[in-house]
Amino acid sequence: MKSNTIVKGILYVALGLLVIISFIPFYMMIVNATRSNAEILQQGFTLLPGTALMDNYETLIQYMNLWRGFANSLFVAVMVTVLSSYFSALTAFGFAVYKFKGKNVLFVFMLLLMMVPGQLGLIGFYDLIRVMGLLDTYIPLIIPPIAAPFVVFFLRQYLMTVMHPSLLEAARIDGAGEIRIFHQIGFPMMMPAVATMAIFTFIGSWNNYILPLVVLFSPEKYTLPVMMGALRGSQVAENLGSMYLGIAISVVPIMVAFLFLSKYIISSISAGAVKE
Amino acid sequence: MKKVLSLSMVSMLALGVTTACGDDESAAGSENSGDREKLTIWSFTDELEEPIEIFEERHDVDIDLTIIPIEDYPTRLRPVLENGTGAPDIFTGELAFIKDWVEQDYWEDLSQEPYNAEELADDYIEYVFEMGRNSEGTLKALSWQTTPGGIFYRRSIAEEVLGTDDPEAIGERFSTMEGMFEVGEELKSAGYRLFPDEGAVRWFSQGQNPQPWVNENDELVLTEERKNHFDYAKELRDKDMTAFAPEWSPAWFAAMDGKINYNAGWDEVDEDASNEVEVFSYALPTWGLHSVLKINAEETAGDWAVTNAPTPYFWGGTWLGIYSGSDQKDLAWEFVKMMTHDEEFLTDWALDTGDVLAYLPVTEEIKDEFQDEFLAGQNNYKFFLEEAESIDPDTVTRYDQQIDAMFGSMVEDYVEGAKTKEEAIDEFYNLVRNAYPHIQVPNQ
Amino acid sequence: MKRLDKFGYIFIAPFFLVFITFTIYPILLTFYYSFTSYSGRGEAEFIGLANYARLLTDSYFYQAFYNTMYIWGINFFFQLGIALLLAILFSDIRLKMKGLGFFRAVFYLPNLITMASVALLFGILLGWHHGTINHLLLDLGIISQPINWLNDPTTARWSVGLIGAWMWFGHTFIILMAGISGISKDYFEAALIDGANRWQTLTRVTLPLLKPIMLYVLITSLIGGLQIFDLPMLITDGMGAPQGSLNTMVLYLYNQAFRFDNYGYAAAVAYGLFMITVLFSFITFKSMYRKNVKEG
Structure with a gap:
């Protein structure tokens, strides 16, 4: 029994080391965000914060309004999440409840295209958006996610397991229309699955880099990841402290949000993986 | 269920915040457009910030300056100019890609009425003026500086x-x-x-x-x-x-x-x-x-x-031109003129910054007396103007930035x-050919 | 019932409208452009199979493929390896390790951070003479001179691969734990009663039961890995430096299209990438199918 305690001790030390590895880049980032360029260059690594936080902030904000990027990203991600959740639920309901000609063909077709890598149509997508005159707008970021095959697939599978046709029949006898049935019975029934998928959709949109990079041009419309990319070549890059601060601003709020939502996010991932 | 509810609350909140922001701005915007004209400028440096302030005061207008890092500047700006949506009234071009841009229809033709910029030719160091001209002889952009x-x-x-x-x-x-x-x-x-x-x-x-990187026969030249x-x-x-x-x-x-x-x-x-x-x-x-x-x-x-x-x-240099689709061309031209052809402003600018001008009426005036405290009183003006005489603009090509x-x-x-040196040169040729298949490279 | 079935079409109509416009049509348009010398402006000139002929002999494309697989290989090995070790550790009913919730959350954290920020962060942390990671390693005495991590092809690929593993091992760990909690406790207890030692429990019970979920991790990781873009784009010069070692397939596609205006050729690169993805998915699916048959 005693050897077990020793083994456990060693294991906890190893886990602690892994925790440090997971966290130390963020710690370096936060510490360096409070130090001046000269301190970072001359004094190297330290665990103690410096005093240049406000100077760094001023330099940063002079060239790049990261809060604007935050608002932009939030706007896009919320729109994408809402639209994608609603229309995916609608589509899943259509596939799960009704029998119609070509249903299976369409469903399989959708699943097949789920396997296609997102970058395959990038050139054509860019050209289409250009011809439509929608470059440098949020529409190419917000509208296409309405068609999210994977979310539809997941919701349909979920609906098949939880839905009882008798429930719908009862509603119909009460005189409810199909649209109303979806909103009052179908959608609430799918809600747990919708919420799981909404988290992935939100994170995916929030972190998306290549698409906004290709379609957005005006810096005031940049989403956060594109703004981070632009930071590299900007005058902010002359000052390491400001660079670190800029990165920290893009990272820390997410970490704080995770603090509150971690349990929910992790159980969503678990649920998503097992269902698939 | 509770969690879902709070999640949707967060979303609603976020939506509210962003739309509220949007409202604020459009309100401010309409106020502005009510009594003050608005001009937008895109550039790759912040050097225009001060001139913009001066211009805003002089003409009682608002100018919006957008700065994009130079490595992304051509790729970001080009689609905007191609499509016209959200395009600026004025945008700058750098030496490394100006040769490409003067050949496109992005910049207004400054040779014609009402600009008649050809008449100004004698006031500038020759190469600076000629650089803003395309292969058909049309003048597209002007600059205030020389960059030896x-x-x-x-x-x-x-x-x-x-x-x-x-x-x-x-x-x-x-x-x-x-x-x-x-x-x-x-x-x-x-x-x-x-x-x-x-x-x-x-x-x-x-x-x-x-020598230019690419000669007139589309051949890569590595001297x-x-x-x-x-x-x-x-x-x-x-x-x-x-x-x-x-x-x-x-x-x-x-x-x-x-x-x-x-x-x-x-x-x-x-x-x-x-x-x-x-x-x-x-x-x-x-x-x-x-x-x-x-x-x-x-x-x-x-x-x-x-x-x-x-x-x-x-090395480098900033040229200014008016976007051909701008609906504020007169005002834009005023700005370009101030930046490149306003004796009072340019004199102040030169004395203030030490920037070496291409505008001869001012340089003639100040070059002999010029001194810069940062350089312990040295006259960098005279030095650089002499160096400028040996600039050969024919070495500039549209490929310079990438090559x-x-x-x-x-x-x-x-x-x-x-x-090894040989491998590096060989690889250089391959890189150029890969990016620009129409360019002939020596190892082909 | 019949009269209601038209609602099926109504309910799925918005999806397919958007799907056809913004997914199917662009894919077909890209296919068309792959036979042209389209440069982003003016008309697209039809040039037949020339782009594909070039693709087959393009050493940069092969290099991009090699780099992508190299980086993904490192990434996947460490991502799955660490996650598996952790999962085995926490599922061991004799050890009864505590703090699963805490560790899971901390290990998952890097996965949530925007990849662009991660790339930027490591781009400066891994600096040569002035990078904080070198400073730390020098202070600890692990290295005696600063290493130019992002200027040597090997260390650069390893860096990107390990950053990927750092970002993803927590995610994989969660998925594996979900898989293990799906395994009935009875199996482990039965093994315990039968006197199986740790190694036997691991090889006879845990691993075989985890195989399907590991295949799932493999497929999603591979499809994601083939499309790696943000990290190599932002951690060095965006052109694949050092020495083209971070030139991945999607980065190559992006640069050909949006940096050099070779849209036609970039479209062919996209289809090259697609063929490779199909091939890999096919191989993986096939092995999974055979597995299922055996189990059934």
């Missing part, structure tokens, strides 16, 4: 190591590559570094025999002199004459203002008993003074001087020892 290069160095270090800080004498020592490396050796043994990095010497190899860049850079590295502070990196800027951390733990430097080095000089053109050095060198202000490089060279980058990375590979 030199070597900016620290006077106190020169005094200590070389026995003098006189620009003439230092220039004498820098007049050949051999001389430059000798200076580097002397600095090295005194614990200083000649340059911040190896990039500095690229101008001197091109300057020995200025023997350009190839010297490999050897010069290698020599700098091998003899440890640089501070390992790559151009435009934070260390590069920091080294302007004093010592920087060098080879922590590097065996060879242990005997120096110090991990810090100080950089002696930077190869920069005219604008390097006010938009790079003055901003980053506070402690060392007044300790600088400028002298000639081993060969004349020129310069490719060549630079191959030199880097050679210096690092990752490739």
